[in-house]
Amino acid sequence: MSGNGFGHTFRFTTFGESHGPAIGCVIDGVPPLLKLSEADIQPWLDQRKPGQNRFTTQRQEADQVRILSGVFEGVTTGTSIGLLIENTDQRSKDYGDIKDTYRPGHADWVYEQKYGIRDYRGGGRSSARETAMRVAVGAVARVLLNTLAPGIVIRGAMVQMGPHCIDPGRWDWDSRAANPFWCPDAETVPVWETFLDGVRKAGSSAGGIVEVTASGVPVGLGAPVYDKLDADLAKAMMSINAVKGVEIGAGFLAAQLSGEDNADEMRMGADGKVHFLSNNAGGILGGISTGQDIVLRLAVKPTSSILTPKKSVDRHGAEIEVITKGRHDPCVAIRAVPVAEAMMAVTIADHLLRQRGQCAAS
């Protein structure tokens, strides 16, 4: 297989290019009897949808999802679920001028080296267009989790844009709804607005750091040794376009801590359950969920689609300078937030089903 799928027991495989007729996927492994309809998926797609404000690409996609199978009279049947989204706003002519050129920082050149051909229209298969399907599958995973393990809440936020960090002390999940950045710190919003307006007007781009958390995850998910929950999450996140780093809990900072400071101590709670006094582990120990919040961060690079000329080469081996016109995001990290949430949801859903398949003799 050439790598277009993810997951084991909850497994999905996607297809579709940026400027082809449609994108879609098959989800295999959804248990039966879950209530599911397009209305469970569409709102998440609408959130991710481009063109909603001046800080994301102006491409206009309806992103209307259709469930083609696996649901009967409003509930899942246990058979494979086909999802389809027609592409409606492909302007392939925008990309005709990059047919023969390789954009620096894009996958153009390596795709051609690997495959001997590339669909140059909008990045083809390497386009972030594919992430719409991740969000759709993520919505199905949320339905699964809500039914089989109620109480799990998966949320993402942007915590750094370019050099500008939020103040974690002002974190308020609800404030995300009031700004176009998934920013959980209202006071940082105007800073980012000013910064990103400048980036956009300069034809440049900015990177960012996204944090995703999952609360209410049951203890015991994760399959050591190689399919540790954090290992699978790292793969899930690193597979998102433009992501260059992933960390769990204390992450890279843990390298500087002493064993005393890093260890999360345990105490018995008033509820008779084990509680942890800190969460440097990010909710995962030995690859297995502890029941604490799973906390991870991903670093997103600035897109290379910029208006400043950059040195490159063309298909004929000539040295050229490239600028990338078209409709691009000045900060792709913004739209990575719902995608990262979706990948968190599918990874947890997969491990939830895996755990059920391995449960103990009683």
Next chain:
Amino acid sequence: MSGNGFGHTFRFTTFGESHGPAIGCVIDGVPPLLKLSEADIQPWLDQRKPGQNRFTTQRQEADQVRILSGVFEGVTTGTSIGLLIENTDQRSKDYGDIKDTYRPGHADWVYEQKYGIRDYRGGGRSSARETAMRVAVGAVARVLLNTLAPGIVIRGAMVQMGPHCIDPGRWDWDSRAANPFWCPDAETVPVWETFLDGVRKAGSSAGGIVEVTASGVPVGLGAPVYDKLDADLAKAMMSINAVKGVEIGAGFLAAQLSGEDNADEMRMGADGKVHFLSNNAGGILGGISTGQDIVLRLAVKPTSSILTPKKSVDRHGAEIEVITKGRHDPCVAIRAVPVAEAMMAVTIADHLLRQRGQCAAS
């Protein structure tokens, strides 16, 4: 499957606990006609072996590997390769006193929650003992790479211990051999020695950051969209005990760069081939190797096996304080270096074979 294997076309599955009779693995997918013997594997195990200086655990393991199958008259036959290492220095009695206690920061508690049982002797399956088998498989992967894609060099180094970083300007791969830290900067060695002696004497522990590079990797390895080379590397590294973060190329720093600064420009080399003028991508674009050095870093937390009492609970729900005696590494990041090298080797080997299986019509 419960997660004890890694890879697709080059796939291995390991078994064994810290204090069981033996650890071992099966490697499935090694092509035939590779010259292979125990002598290709043993030196890498000897490098990783504990007890070689005061900065690693004093457990003494011969770590003698035996090839049980898949090799005939000195070459691989294309059939599955069984590897076995007998455990010889298990002192299980060292661990009797943690039978009923959960060490903070260890997998003790979650294993018992997940499985309803745990092999408490030395961490059982969650022990870093398992990584010996990763190193052995990594050695086989190196043989494969040396034969099928000669010129690949995979090397790791520690670049930060606790708060002390190396100076990248003084990087010298050869200097690693002269110190017990895989340190590529000779001037940093005494700093780390002093620091780690202090940590060790205090019964504490330190974290670290490891960098692994692969030079000479062919262009075109990696299987978008989900099995991107960097996604699989992220999983490979995050699956190593105590790793809390992974980054590729510019990594988390990329979040702060502008699109102009981050893009790796391309030019035609005197050799008629495309060359990159920088390597913020870390050798991977769109999930596919570019032919540049693959560069990744992993953050290793300090082990929780320390002599300072930490709050915990026991199997009976009593609140206790735990100190962890036994033979432990003051800085487990040191021994993570050869393990990370091995995981780099197996991931590249897997994708090399995958690429061969997908190669173009001609």
Next chain:
Amino acid sequence: MSGNGFGHTFRFTTFGESHGPAIGCVIDGVPPLLKLSEADIQPWLDQRKPGQNRFTTQRQEADQVRILSGVFEGVTTGTSIGLLIENTDQRSKDYGDIKDTYRPGHADWVYEQKYGIRDYRGGGRSSARETAMRVAVGAVARVLLNTLAPGIVIRGAMVQMGPHCIDPGRWDWDSRAANPFWCPDAETVPVWETFLDGVRKAGSSAGGIVEVTASGVPVGLGAPVYDKLDADLAKAMMSINAVKGVEIGAGFLAAQLSGEDNADEMRMGADGKVHFLSNNAGGILGGISTGQDIVLRLAVKPTSSILTPKKSVDRHGAEIEVITKGRHDPCVAIRAVPVAEAMMAVTIADHLLRQRGQCAAS
């Protein structure tokens, strides 16, 4: 995963129910640069299409396939291929009366036991409607084989209908085109016509035996020990609706032969290559293709959709008698022929790519 996919390196996953809006699939692992268009697929679908004569179900499906991705400017790009066929002639009302009844010999009852729900319209996911997608994927596999291993010819024929066998001595592949039964023996055609007309008029059904051969398969395909080529073919064939038996080469007859009579002797051909003097092995030894014709047969049971009342139960536990109206095939073995051909093609394509991924060091 819940089992809706097949293959490893060439892997496809299907979705869709008999009476849903569409059926489709994703094929992952097709190498780049193969010439491919709908015109390569449609003729095979047309062959399988129902309603073409009085011996198959009168359901009328256009079965127009669309390629939604993975092909650019007429050639494959190495990315996943999405295929879609809209269902156009669903008459769900035909099935309203079986909503609460379990047809004997059908999957109705076990689906409801397994999933707690079933899409009763036309059998839902258990319907042979799904096999249209197998035929479409088989057509893609044929393109792959024609390009990467030219000279492979895969053909199927029906060799027994009910109690009536063909005479192998009269075998003529070309004669298949002149009858609706894929019958390779022109003299048997009128026998089957008379027989099946009687079966049809009686509201009964008949079984059959299908033989599929693959000529020109390269030596060396197949992955012992468990993924033997014949083991994978057996799975492929047994996964087809209504198949109850599979045999390779001499098959069940081999049980009666002596070692002397069964062994296929070898001699050097005038072309300097090894030739076999017989083919009891059916082209596979030790799970690996020998270069001889691969020959297998599958037994197809008579469909249980008949007009004779049969004892059954309903959803409420009442004992009932069931007859199955609707548009059914009197002999489903007929339409199994192109499906079996397709599964032969995909299995060989998968092993061809697997073999390329495991090829020897040179």
Next chain:
Amino acid sequence: MSGNGFGHTFRFTTFGESHGPAIGCVIDGVPPLLKLSEADIQPWLDQRKPGQNRFTTQRQEADQVRILSGVFEGVTTGTSIGLLIENTDQRSKDYGDIKDTYRPGHADWVYEQKYGIRDYRGGGRSSARETAMRVAVGAVARVLLNTLAPGIVIRGAMVQMGPHCIDPGRWDWDSRAANPFWCPDAETVPVWETFLDGVRKAGSSAGGIVEVTASGVPVGLGAPVYDKLDADLAKAMMSINAVKGVEIGAGFLAAQLSGEDNADEMRMGADGKVHFLSNNAGGILGGISTGQDIVLRLAVKPTSSILTPKKSVDRHGAEIEVITKGRHDPCVAIRAVPVAEAMMAVTIADHLLRQRGQCAAS
């Protein structure tokens, strides 16, 4: 991967050659808390063991199995289980004379074609020696089934040797113990004895047909569409050395039946459960277990290791005549019985765990 593993959720991978130092495997996916020791495995190995009477090869193997991991204080821990059997009676010199010759009907020639090398000692990896490990894994699967789905009984018998069939009317499972053929019909035993003595003295060999049944299997196992329970069983059985055909229930005979005669009617039993009035389906409908006995048969060819000279070629392209000395079974079907039982057990165990991982909401 090169095909040395079987199963999904209960998955094992084997290694080892006929004349290497050892054979072994890793089982991944066994749930925790099952009571397991070598004493659960050894009796099944002893049953299969060669050299116990004049009708099987005179090779003497102790076949002592060791559990190397995954079991602690007598119960499984949920981690991977390593099994090892040392080879003790390899007489490689017996095979020196076939180093350069290809035995007709054996895998010698295709292995060399595929891999460019073969371990000629006793067939190397293609030897039935590997089946000892299948029997060992089958024993673990039985423990799993006995605990998680008590009441399943898996039994095999030989029902035809060469041309001599048993009388099904005299079937008595208990009578198997009193003869060396797994024959369930005491009156047939002397017929087979006489027949096989003749075969053996003539230096010839005979084939046979084996029937395996599983009683007490829960309703609902099997994962349509491609991983149907019967499809996976067909693969499991066809992967056994020398098997040339597999059929379920009525099998090839079903092709001759009418729809009326083939359909298994249903009635409500006195116990309030659905009962079937016949079992032409062999316990599987639509790929899903019905709760009836699963019944399958496999055809085993006569071994090609015979004393009659047969035409062949050698490595240098010379035409030769080959006789195969050594210690061989005159009827390998006998020893296929426990192997087929084992493969039935592992396939059902895998699907039992898969079903648990897909179970319904609520």
